[in-house]
Structures are given as structure tokens and as C-alpha cells.
Amino acid sequence: MAFAAPLPLRCGAVLRDYTLVYETYGTLNADRSNAVLVCHALNASHHVAGIYEGDAKSVGWWDNLIGPGQPLDTDRFFVIGVNNPGSCFGSTGPTHINPATQQPWGADFPVVTVEDWVDAQARLCDALGIAQLAAVIGGSLGGMQALCWATRYPQRLRHCIAIATAPNLSAQNIAFNEVARRAIVTDPDFHDGHYLACGTVPKRGLRVARMIGHITYLSDDTMDAKFGRNLRAAIGAAASLPSDAPRYTTLDIEFEIESYLRHQGDKFSEYFDANSYLLITRVLDYFDPAREHGGDLSAAFAAASAKFQLISFTTDWRFSPARSREIVKALLDNRLDVSYAEIAAPHGHDAFLLDDARYHGVLRARFERIAREMGGPGA
Amino acid sequence: MAFAAPLPLRCGAVLRDYTLVYETYGTLNADRSNAVLVCHALNASHHVAGIYEGDAKSVGWWDNLIGPGQPLDTDRFFVIGVNNPGSCFGSTGPTHINPATQQPWGADFPVVTVEDWVDAQARLCDALGIAQLAAVIGGSLGGMQALCWATRYPQRLRHCIAIATAPNLSAQNIAFNEVARRAIVTDPDFHDGHYLACGTVPKRGLRVARMIGHITYLSDDTMDAKFGRNLRAAIGAAASLPSDAPRYTTLDIEFEIESYLRHQGDKFSEYFDANSYLLITRVLDYFDPAREHGGDLSAAFAAASAKFQLISFTTDWRFSPARSREIVKALLDNRLDVSYAEIAAPHGHDAFLLDDARYHGVLRARFERIAREMGGPGA
Numbered sequence: 001m002a003f004a005a006p007l008p009l010r011c012g013a014v015l016r017d018y019t020l021v022y023e024t025y026g027t028l029n030a031d032r033s034n035a036v037l038v039c040h041a042l043n044a045s046h047h048v049a050g051i052y053e054g055d056a057k058s059v060g061w062w063d064n065l066i067g068p069g070q071p072l073d074t075d076r077f078f079v080i081g082v083n084n085p086g087s088c089f090g091s092t093g094p095t096h097i098n099p100a101t102q103q104p105w106g107a108d109f110p111v112v113t114v115e116d117w118v119d120a121q122a123r124l125c126d127a128l129g130i131a132q133l134a135a136v137i138g139g140s141l142g143g144m145q146a147l148c149w150a151t152r153y154p155q156r157l158r159h160c161i162a163i164a165t166a167p168n169l170s171a172q173n174i175a176f177n178e179v180a181r182r183a184i185v186t187d188p189d190f191h192d193g194h195y196l197a198c199g200t201v202p203k204r205g206l207r208v209a210r211m212i213g214h215i216t217y218l219s220d221d222t223m224d225a226k227f228g229r230n231l232r233a234a235i236g237a238a239a240s241l242p243s244d245a246p247r248y249t250t251l252d253i254e255f256e257i258e259s260y261l262r263h264q265g266d267k268f269s270e271y272f273d274a275n276s277y278l279l280i281t282r283v284l285d286y287f288d289p290a291r292e293h294g295g296d297l298s299a300a301f302a303a304a305s306a307k308f309q310l311i312s313f314t315t316d317w318r319f320s321p322a323r324s325r326e327i328v329k330a331l332l333d334n335r336l337d338v339s340y341a342e343i344a345a346p347h348g349h350d351a352f353l354l355d356d357a358r359y360h361g362v363l364r365a366r367f368e369r370i371a372r373e374m375g376g377p378g379a
Numbered sequence: 380m381a382f383a384a385p386l387p388l389r390c391g392a393v394l395r396d397y398t399l400v401y402e403t404y405g406t407l408n409a410d411r412s413n414a415v416l417v418c419h420a421l422n423a424s425h426h427v428a429g430i431y432e433g434d435a436k437s438v439g440w441w442d443n444l445i446g447p448g449q450p451l452d453t454d455r456f457f458v459i460g461v462n463n464p465g466s467c468f469g470s471t472g473p474t475h476i477n478p479a480t481q482q483p484w485g486a487d488f489p490v491v492t493v494e495d496w497v498d499a500q501a502r503l504c505d506a507l508g509i510a511q512l513a514a515v516i517g518g519s520l521g522g523m524q525a526l527c528w529a530t531r532y533p534q535r536l537r538h539c540i541a542i543a544t545a546p547n548l549s550a551q552n553i554a555f556n557e558v559a560r561r562a563i564v565t566d567p568d569f570h571d572g573h574y575l576a577c578g579t580v581p582k583r584g585l586r587v588a589r590m591i592g593h594i595t596y597l598s599d600d601t602m603d604a605k606f607g608r609n610l611r612a613a614i615g616a617a618a619s620l621p622s623d624a625p626r627y628t629t630l631d632i633e634f635e636i637e638s639y640l641r642h643q644g645d646k647f648s649e650y651f652d653a654n655s656y657l658l659i660t661r662v663l664d665y666f667d668p669a670r671e672h673g674g675d676l677s678a679a680f681a682a683a684s685a686k687f688q689l690i691s692f693t694t695d696w697r698f699s700p701a702r703s704r705e706i707v708k709a710l711l712d713n714r715l716d717v718s719y720a721e722i723a724a725p726h727g728h729d730a731f732l733l734d735d736a737r738y739h740g741v742l743r744a745r746f747e748r749i750a751r752e753m754g755g756p757g758a
Contacts, residue, residue: 010627012627107629111629168608169608170602171599171602171603171606171608171634172597172602174634174636174637175594175636176594178637178640183587186583186587193630207565208561211557211561215551215554215555220549223549223550223554224549224551226550227550228550229550229670248390248665249490250490250654250658251486251572255550255553255664257550257553257554258553258554258557261554278630282627286625291608
């Protein structure tokens with residue numbers, strides 16, 4: 001959907017003539033009360049569920065949660081997935097043409113924030129004729145968007161579901177983002193962010209950035225259970241060695257975890273845009289609703305009126321349960337309707353993307369409650 | 380000290396005509412019973428205490444622990460600091476000339492291990508006429524060397540002091556090392572490890588590697604206390620902005636933690652050799668005394684006879700207290716003399732380098748015991 005009205009951004013710039021790519025699932029009901037907005041995190045997109053015809057691998061990133069009969073049941077709800085501006089999956093972003101220069105935006109794409117994304121999403125809802133969402137849901141950075149909706153457009157959502165998220169990034173979180181950014185920016189193929197105009201892609205930096213990110217998405221325990229200290233089975237010339245004999249190499253792969261991480265980095269560097277990575281890690285860094293309230297998170301939620309579901313995972317060390325509890329406390333300080341589930345799951349931050357019975361049970365119950373509250377024949 | 384006898388390495392190679400740089404402090408007593416070997420970690424050296432004449436900044440890395448009247452009292456003990464082969468502070472390493480090619484070793488320097496280092500240290504002790512050390516002490520990778528002494532040369536040390544260490548690296552530990560190595564190896568200035576011959580240094584990779592490492596040395600809490608989400612004070616053109624106003628930038632420094640990490644990376648890239656970084660992170664990866672005992676750590680310590688002091692720090696998430704407790708259990712399984720102190724300290728892994736009263740109290744008491752056991756007029 002193309003938007004002609006300029007979008008003013010927090011950084012002071014204005015985004016003109018932008019496009020948002022979105023997908024919808026299910027049917028908007030007669031009184032337009034069953035819409036659920038799904039917000040994506042760092043490297044995901046509008047494609048939240050289902051597969052594209054003829055492409056069996058194109059599974060939506062939250063397909064285990066969203067669909068007919070799923071916890072977020074598309075037989076009952078009208079689900080919207082939207083790609084945020086600055087990302088690289090179709091909505092206006094740094095790989096698109098800057099109308100002012102007729103060159104790709106590159107590093108000149110304006111810095112966007114969670115607030116800007118939520119404003120863009122609200123305009124999309126306007127265009128779809130949705131005055132109030134039944135719910136906004138997201139995990140990680142997606143959860144930050146859900147929380148932002150609750151403070152920025154309190155009358156436009158009834159439920160806010162924020163999973164594996166935080167009220168802001170800790171110094172350590174910012175530090176990991178910064179190392180990833182430095183890996184990208186110091187790649188000689190980055191060319192000050194105008195690599196497309198130079199016909200290059202800073203793949204080396206993207207690989208390292210993704211490897212760093214990936215470590216923080218998994219729990220220590222999951223890594224030990226999945227890879228441990230296993231050596232990678234000998235291949236090629238070394239196939240005659242027993243598989244438990246180290247090869248003693250500094251440059252080649254020795255341990256399975258190394259092989260896995262390199263593979264993750266390689267895959268990511270093939271499809272993700274480096275400037276989008278810089279922008280979206282900054283979206284994370286800048287999110288801090290308490291900042292303009294003198295650091296008082298409770299004050300930040302003073303205007304909120306949604307009903308809240310917070311969920312965290314015990315082994316998530318990126319956004320630990322303690323960070324979710326900070327949010328819960330701030331919401332309770334405002335006497336809001338809050339449920340909080342702390343799920344004992346071994347998978348670390350990535351747990352929010354996985355199919356865990358207790359986790360999905362909490363979400364199924366929440367959406368059944370939302371459906372009941374909507375009334376009507378679908379309830 | 381130059382060694383003519385070749386040193387056989389675990390990887391199968393042999394190190395010929397190698398040199399070890401070492402420093403000693405205090406005086407070896409008449410019966411040669413008061414020698415303490417100090418083992419260094421990833422980026423340290425033989426210079427463990429004191430300052431070099433005319434260079435006030437050249438403070439030894441464990442100067443707060445070692446010296447006259449300090450917990451490791453050089454009025455009583457003869458302290459030896461030695462730079463390990465493969466490192467870059469004077470002992471034979473990848474920046475030295477490979478006698479076979481008359482070129483710098485570069486990436487052809489053989490892969491070394493904790494066992495090889497301990498063998499080299501034992502030969503140094505031979506040359507110094509020290510049949511038995513009063514103690515071997517080290518933190519982090521230094522602690523691994525102390526543990527290796529206890530299993531490899533059980534009769535040659537009376538006390539083993541292993542601080543903030545682990546019986547092996549977890550998959551997550553290896554993962555962080557691997558990302559750091561990839562940052563170095565994929566730097567175009569790396570030239571397959573023969574950058575010296577090409578007149579370059581892979582500084583970009585070294586910077587990123589150091590930034591990653593540094594995050595894992597500090598606790599989350601310390602980072603929050605020291606930097607939090609503080610913005611770096613505006614400088615230069617931006618000096619007119621209030622210091623709490625974000626600049627909204629993806630390429631420039633916004634948060635104080637970013638400034639700190641970049642500074643750490645820059646400093647490190649000026650003095651540390653990239654091939655040494657690869658080698659020494661591999662020394663860490665490969666250390667695993669249980670491996671040749673079918674994963675049974677208790678069996679690995681079956682031959683040990685030293686008295687052990689283990690110390691860990693509550694906020695160390697690189698080598699957590701749980702990892703030290705694994706070692707303690709294995710030692711107790713062998714009915715060895717073991718003391719274990721778990722110090723409540725906020726500083727993360729770096730705590731082993733800092734001056735904490737309870738931590739240094741434990742070490743002072745241990746060295747007083749060692750001195751008493753030595754007997755003689757110094758006791």
C-alpha cells in the first residue's frame with residue numbers, strides 16, 4: 001500500500017511517498033472488531049503465516065502460532081502482518097530509490113524508531129478501515145511495538161501481547177548491537193553505506209553480525225545440548241581421521257558449533273540488507289518509553305488502557321524474565337489488567353518463535369478470551 | 380631463555396630453537412622451595428608485577444596481587460612470570476621468523492595447547508633449577524594451566540590455585556571465540572595469516588574480536604552501573620545539542636558503552652598479533668582434560684596430589700561458579716585437599732584481575748599457609 005501523506009519521524013526527517021508491504025489472513029468481520037496486528041522483530045517480515053503457492057519453503061515466521069485452528073485462529077481473527085519501513089522485505093527501505101537523488105537510499109535512509117513504525121502501522125489500519133484492533137502482538141522487538149501501541153494509541157487496541165521483550169536495551173544489549181554494526185561498517189565493501197551504488201555487499205560484516213546475534217538468541221544450555229563440544233565429523237582429506245580426533249586448526253572448522261554459526265552467517269548475508277541491519281539494531285537501541293518520563297516506566301504507561309499479556313522465558317538471557325517483570329510492575333502501578341506468564345523453556349530468546357505447549361496454551365487462552373469479549377456469533 | 384631441545388606439541392608438530400621470555404621477582408631460597416609460577420590468560424604476558432624503569436604506565440597485569448607485602452609476597456616467594464609460546468610478547472610466536480622459510484611464521488605457527496605450554500614451563504623450571512614449585516597460580520586460561528600442571532606434573536607442585544576458570548569451554552564460549560576468529564580471518568588485511576609479509580595488519584578484525592571478548596569479560600550489572608543507557612556527551616558540531624538528546628545516527632557513536640568498546644578495540648588492535656589471537660583462542664577451545672578419560676573429569680585428576688584452591692565470582696558468566704564447582708567435585712571425588720571460595724563480586728570475569736578484599740584475603744591466607752608449610756626462617 002502506497003502512502004502519499006508524509007510520515008514525520010522522531011529523528012526530525014520526514015518519509016515521503018512510502019510503501020508498506022503487508023499480508024492479511026482471515027476475514028475482517030462486519031463490525032471490524034476482530035483485527036490482530038502482528039509486529040515483527042529484527043530480521044522477520046510481513047509474511048507471518050502460510051506458504052506461498054509453489055514454494056514449500058516459504059513458511060511464515062510465526063506459522064506455528066497463526067492459522068486456521070491455531071492459537072491465533074484465522075477462522076476467527078483477521079490477522080495483519082506488515083513489514084516495517086527501513087527493513088528489507090518490500091516496504092520502503094535503504095535499498096529503495098531516494099526520490100531526492102534517484103539513487104538507492106543506502107546509509108542516507110533516515111533513522112527510524114519503534115514510535116515511527118507504530119505510526120506507520122496505525123496509518124495502515126486507517127487505510128484498512130480498522131479503528132480499533134482486537135490485539136497487537138509481538139515478540140522481542142515486536143513486543144516493544146505492541147507496548148508502544150498501548151501508550152501511543154491507547155484507544156486503538158483492546159489487548160497488548162508482548163513476549164520475550166524489555167522496557168529498553170541494557171548496556172550489554174547495546175554492546176552486542178554495536179559490535180555487529182562495527183563488523184558491518186568496517187567491512188571494506190560497506191563503502192560508507194552506499195555499497196549498492198558501488199556494486200558490492202558487505203557480506204563479511206553481515207556474517208559476523210549474524211553470528212553474534214545468533215549466540216544471544218540461544219541459551220547456553222541449548223547450545224550445550226545441541227552442539228556441546230562435539231567435533232565436526234571429518235570431511236574431505238581428513239576423512240581418514242577418527243571423528244573424535246581434533247584436527248588442530250585455527251582457520252578451519254573444528255567444532256560443530258562453529259559449522260552451525262558459519263552456516264547461519266552465510267545464509268543471512270545472502271538475503272539481509274546491511275543498512276537495514278544498522279537501522280533496526282538502532283530501533284532496538286533507541287526504544288526507551290521511560291526516557292521522556294525521567295526514567296519512570298510507570299509514568300510512561302499512565303495513558304494505557306489495554307489489557308496486557310506479558311510472557312517471558314526462563315533461559316532468555318537477551319531479554320530475561322527480570323526485564324518483563326519491570327514492565328509488569330509498571331503496568332500494575334497503573335492498576336491495569338495484566339497477566340504474566342514466565343515459561344520454563346530451555347531455548348533462550350528464540351523460544352518465542354517455537355512451539356511450546358505451555359507457551360501456546362497461554363496464547364490460545366488469551367485469544368479465546370479476546371474472541372469471547374468480541375461477542376457475536378464467532379464467540 | 381633459549382631452548383635447543385625441540386618441544387613436541389600435541390598437534391604433532393615440533394617447536395625447534397624456541398625462546399621463552401620470563402621475569403622473576405624475589406629470591407629463590409636455599410632449598411629452592413619458594414618458587415611460584417604465575418600463568419597468564421589470553422592477552423597478558425610474563426610482566427605480572429612492577430613497572431619498568433622510566434615507564435610509569437608499564438604496570439604488571441597482576442601488580443595488585445604480587446609484590447613486597449602483597450598477598451603473593453615477593454619478600455617470601457620467588458615469583459616467575461613467563462610468556463607462553465604462540466603469544467606476542469617476546470616468546471617464540473607467529474611474528475617470529477620460521478627457521479624453515481626465513482619468513483615470519485604467520486598462520487604457519489603450529490597450534491599450541493595448554494599441555495604444550497605447561498611442558499614449556501616445566502622446562503623453564505628445569506633450567507632455573509626448580510624441581511618442585513610451591514604453587515602454580517592463574518586465572519581464566521591461566522587457571523587451566525594451573526590445573527594442567529596438577530595432572531601432568533603432579534610431583535612438581537605443592538599447591539594449585541585456579542581462579543575464574545572452567546574444566547573446558549562450553550559451546551557458547553567456543554561460539555564467541557569463533558565469531559572473533561571469523562572477524563579476523565575475513566578481514567581483507569589478514570591475507571591468510573601472512574599479513575606481515577604483505578605489510579598489513581588486520582586491525583578491523585582485531586577490533587571486533589576484542590569488542591566481543593570484552594563484553595564477555597564484564598557482567599551485565601557492571602555494564603549497566605558503569606555505562607547504562609547514557610548517551611555520550613555531544614562533541615564537535617553537535618555540541619549545541621543537550622546531552623540527553625539522541626543524535627539519531629547509525630554510524631556515529633550514540634551511547635557511552637559504544638565509545639568505551641570502540642576504544643578498547645582500537646587499543647588492542649595496536650599491540651596484539653592477530654595470529655596469536657587465533658592460536659590462543661584455540662588453546663582455550665581445545666583444553667578439555669576429561670576428553671581422554673571418556674568425559675570423566677574425576678578420572679582426569681586421578682594422578683593429582685597438589686593441594687587445591689579454587690575461586691570463582693558470582694557474576695562471571697563466561698566461566699560461571701557452576702564450572703568451578705564441576706572441578707571441585709572432580710577433585711573431591713579423588714579425596715584431594717580442596718578449598719573453594721565463591722566470591723560475591725559485581726565485576727564479572729574481570730574480577731580475577733581486580734583488588735577485592737575478600738578475594739585477596741583468600742589468596743593471602745593461602746600463601747601464608749604455603750609459607751608455613753615451607754618451614755624455615757621465612758615461615
